[in-house]
Amino acid sequence: MKDAPLTFSPEVSAALADGRPVVALESTIITHGMPYPQNLEMAREVESVIRDAGATPATIAVMGGQIHIGLTDPALEALAQTPPGQAMKLSRADLAVCLATGRTGATTVAATMICAHLAGIRVFATGGIGGVHRGAESSFDISADLHELAQTPVTVVAAGAKAILDLPKTWEVLETLGVPVIAYGQDELPAFWSRGSGIPAPLRMDSPADIAASAAMRARLGLRGGQLVANPIPAEAEIPRHEIMPVIERALSEAEAQRIAAKSVTPFLLQRIFELTGGRSLQSNIALVLNNARLAAGIASEMSGSS
Ligand code: PSU
Ligand code: MN
Numbered sequence: 655m656k657d658a659p660l661t662f663s664p665e666v667s668a669a670l671a672d673g674r675p676v677v678a679l680e681s682t683i684i685t686h687g688m689p690y691p692q693n694l695e696m697a698r699e700v701e702s703v704i705r706d707a708g709a710t711p712a713t714i715a716v717m718g719g720q721i722h723i724g725l726t727d728p729a730l731e732a733l734a735q736t737p738p739g740q741a742m743k744l745s746r747a748d749l750a751v752c753l754a755t756g757r758t759g760a761t762t763v764a765a766t767m768i769c770a771h772l773a774g775i776r777v778f779a780t781g782g783i784g785g786v787h788r789g790a791e792s793s794f795d796i797s798a799d800l801h802e803l804a805q806t807p808v809t810v811v812a813a814g815a816k817a818i819l820d821l822p823k824t825w826e827v828l829e830t831l832g833v834p835v836i837a838y839g840q841d842e843l844p845a846f847w848s849r850g851s852g853i854p855a856p857l858r859m860d861s862p863a864d865i866a867a868s869a870a871m872r873a874r875l876g877l878r879g880g881q882l883v884a885n886p887i888p889a890e891a892e893i894p895r896h897e898i899m900p901v902i903e904r905a906l907s908e909a910e911a912q913r914i915a916a917k918s919v920t921p922f923l924l925q926r927i928f929e930l931t932g933g934r935s936l937q938s939n940i941a942l943v944l945n946n947a948r949l950a951a952g953i954a955s956e957m958s959g960s961s
Contacts (some may be wrong), residue, residue: 663725689928691905709951712773746764749769763802777957783799783817804833814846819852832879839885839886840858905930
């Protein structure tokens, strides 16, 4: 893949050349997942958490026909100020079109995994992955994130799948696709804004070293695909399930009434839940992303043997 149009920031390129730990970060959460200026603050804070943990952050986005692996601060700021309508929300299906036409695109979990793998980065931190939407039995709306986890060898650290989704169906699909879903430090799968989901975790691990070892073992076995590490939100930042569920239900019925579909569903729901919780959901979302970045840095350090 030496032909891929990759542009590395000097910081990321030096880290990769030295074999030091690098953590990939997505950009859809910046352009479509959070409002400005909190999105920019979050993006900067995540990068500094990763640096403090001894790894190098690589925020990924598409600009000017290039996949940027690591953004300078002015580029990060420009991206954070781009209205959602002006940046494409890129998944596997539209990554090449965006590059070929020179448009600006933010990478979802799926597209970030593809780009991270092209760049030789093995760990990626995000908020929550996409999954099976409620009502998928009629809409067929299932995020391409799930299929990407099944085919691209990147370990993704998330606080579970976003609780706006049909969580039991999401975990069923991941099992069918052969994706290891590893709860970190507890026996129950987390549910994004809440630590618990009531669903037992198929797998549990308690250390970054074990997670790094299982990624290495998959490679030795020739198994395609990545791993999903489901890291519960810190207790002090969580919105308990009984509080967030009615809010999610209300946002979902509004989305249905307004016929919100396809790529707009997730951004619409996140924005409505933000409004309905008076901003509390955003504070939780930021806290869980930072927590995931910290764990991802630990895993990346174990993978590069530098911890
Ligand atoms: N995590 C967050 N906020 C987000 C996302 C993840 O905390 O906005 C984004 C990711 O980029 C993920 C996408 O890939 O939402 C899923 O979108 P969809 O459901 O349309 O596949
Ligand atoms: Mn979708």
